[in-house]
Amino acid sequence: MSQVLEINSLVKRFGGVCAIDNFNIDIKKGSIHGLIGPNGAGKTTIFNLITGIYKPDSGKVLFNNEDITGKKPYEIANLGIGRTFQNIRLFSQLSVLENVLIAAHKDANYNLLTAVTHFGHFKSKEKHIRETCLELLNIVGLGDRLVEKAGNLPYGHQRKLEIARALALKPKLLLLDEPAAGMNKEESKELVGFIKYVYEKFDLTILMIEHHMDVVMSICDEITVLNFGKTIAKGTPKEIQKDKQVIEAYLGGENKSC
Numbered sequence: 001m002s003q004v005l006e007i008n009s010l011v012k013r014f015g016g017v018c019a020i021d022n023f024n025i026d027i028k029k030g031s032i033h034g035l036i037g038p039n040g041a042g043k044t045t046i047f048n049l050i051t052g053i054y055k056p057d058s059g060k061v062l063f064n065n066e067d068i069t070g071k072k073p074y075e076i077a078n079l080g081i082g083r084t085f086q087n088i089r090l091f092s093q094l095s096v097l098e099n100v101l102i103a104a105h106k107d108a109n110y111n112l113l114t115a116v117t118h119f120g121h122f123k124s125k126e127k128h129i130r131e132t133c134l135e136l137l138n139i140v141g142l143g144d145r146l147v148e149k150a151g152n153l154p155y156g157h158q159r160k161l162e163i164a165r166a167l168a169l170k171p172k173l174l175l176l177d178e179p180a181a182g183m184n185k186e187e188s189k190e191l192v193g194f195i196k197y198v199y200e201k202f203d204l205t206i207l208m209i210e211h212h213m214d215v216v217m218s219i220c221d222e223i224t225v226l227n228f229g230k231t232i233a234k235g236t237p238k239e240i241q242k243d244k245q246v247i248e249a250y251l252g253g254e255n256k257s258c
């Protein structure tokens, strides 16, 4: 399997706190990779570094062998990295369909002027975007909720909608930040089925941050464990479950400087 994502010697400091300390990872194409660690370990910071929200102090991020370090978030999204957020970020007053349409329009590549001067092209492109979004929402099981306000959806459906929004940009790599946060066992089991389904349907590679160990252990091919911004273990779910350092890491500590 070839690598989709390669991170080399990544460092990120916030003042005196070394949030990411010489971090390396290789994500194989077609794999589901888990990123776990105690609160404050640096997991979301890594997502923010991959997606261009933060710039690293040093180190490199390669996506399909292309150096994307320091690129802007929209450039990285257009290259094929989609993400969801720890706290659901939907337009709660807009409908389910509108939420996905807005995401899909990032790909539309025209402005008001070209929409007016090339109206025929604009109209057929709009039709295509709408049809693609409808198809996507049918696939993720929200096809019967198109006009419902996103904020009125049950929590599990809001998570699905967030994933659908990320999928609207046709990512090759999907970053999921705690998709099962706030879910009970039953809900998180359903979510696992959903993630496996979209993973296969859209031929994805997934990097997932998750605190629910049952989710991580049941879905991931490989896991990287982070503590104080450093990798303390890598391996299959079985190997990670037995790792002494991993068990100790969950007992806590303080942030250190680089």
Ligand SMILES: Nc1ncnc2c1ncn2[C@@H]1O[C@H](COP(=O)(O)OP(=O)(O)OP(=O)(O)O)[C@@H](O)[C@H]1O
Pocket (backbone or CB within 6 Å): 014, 017, 019, 037, 038, 039, 040, 041, 042, 043, 044, 045, 046, 086, 255
């Ligand atoms: N923008 C920021 N400014 C200052 N410090 C930050 C910033 N973002 C993250 N940090 C610090 O970096 C460290 C890593 O935070 P991060 O949110 O990446 O951890 P995490 O592993 O995702 O935690 P959690 O599981 O609680 O979400 C923490 O000490 C945090 O306080």
